[in-house]
Amino acid sequence: AQSVAQPEDQVNVAEGNPLTVKCTYSVSGNPYLFWYVQYPNRGLQFLLKYITGDNLVKGSYGFEAEFNKSQTSFHLKKPSALVSDSALYFCAVRDRQTGANNLFFGTGTRLTVIP
Amino acid sequence: DTAVSQTPKYLVTQMGNDKSIKCEQNLGHDTMYWYKQDSKKFLKIMFSYNNKELIINETVPNRFSPKSPDKAHLNLHINSLELGDSAVYFCASSPGLAGGVAYEQYFGPGTRLTVT
Numbered sequence: 458a459q460s461v462a463q464p465e466d467q468v469n470v471a472e473g474n475p476l477t478v479k480c481t482y483s484v485s486g487n488p489y490l491f492w493y494v495q496y497p498n499r500g501l502q503f504l505l506k507y508i509t510g511d512n513l514v515k516g517s518y519g520f521e522a523e524f525n526k527s528q529t530s531f532h533l534k535k536p537s538a539l540v541s542d543s544a545l546y547f548c549a550v551r552d553r554q555t556g557a558n559n560l561f562f563g564t565g566t567r568l569t570v571i572p
Numbered sequence: 573d574t575a576v577s578q579t580p581k582y583l584v585t586q587m588g589n590d591k592s593i594k595c596e597q598n599l600g601h602d603t604m605y606w607y608k609q610d611s612k613k614f615l616k617i618m619f620s621y622n623n624k625e626l627i628i629n630e631t632v633p634n635r636f637s638p639k640s641p642d643k644a645h646l647n648l649h650i651n652s653l654e655l656g657d658s659a660v661y662f663c664a665s666s667p668g669l670a671g672g673v674a675y676e677q678y679f680g681p682g683t684r685l686t687v688t
Contacts, residue, residue: 493679498681498682501664560677
């Protein structure tokens with residue numbers, strides 16, 4: 458079984474401060490991990506993914522995420538938050554062993570960057 | 573050019589009606605998906621098609637029937653609509669089925685379905 462947990466429904470951060478959006482996952486094998494962002498009334502946009510190799514993955518708009526196998530986590534980070542980063546963020550996982558590209562999404566974390 | 577498009581953007585209808593949502597992608601992708609996002613923003617896959625063939629059919633009532641006339645289109649037909657069907661439905665596509673490759677998915681803008 459595959460699942461993703463995003464323990465925080467809401468994260469507030471001041472503009473210019475570092476931000477972290479948390480994600481933990483559960484798969485029977487090794488994971489592929491993804492972060493997506495959803496702006497109001499829009500579809501999801503891909504930010505970054507972890508496949509293999511370097512545990513620190515860099516993505517769009519200055520975001521990065523760190524894969525931690527021992528803690529089964531894939532937290533999203535950004536050194537300096539912008540007001541325009543305010544959106545809904547989804548973590549997703551896929552078990553490498555499955556043939557289908559079936560992503561399991563977390564429940565989302567709403568990020569609000571305060572000017 | 574819009575990569576993944578859906579029509580209509582909004583759909584308001586009464587219980588018991590039958591409705592369809594259309595999806596088209598111009599990315600040349602082989603695989604397309606339908607997701608349902610409920611009022612709490614929880615996103616769950618419904619169907620996955622690869623080259624017009626059904627690959628995934630999650631626990632979705634058989635009132636929902638996907639149709640893929642070609643690999644650029646995946647339509648969703650819903651019979652006998654119920655109040656609980658109210659949600660935002662997203663279409664997505666990816667280059668392939670994956671296997672050992674982690675393809676990201678490209679999402680459409682969503683169709684907000686309201687059943688009254």
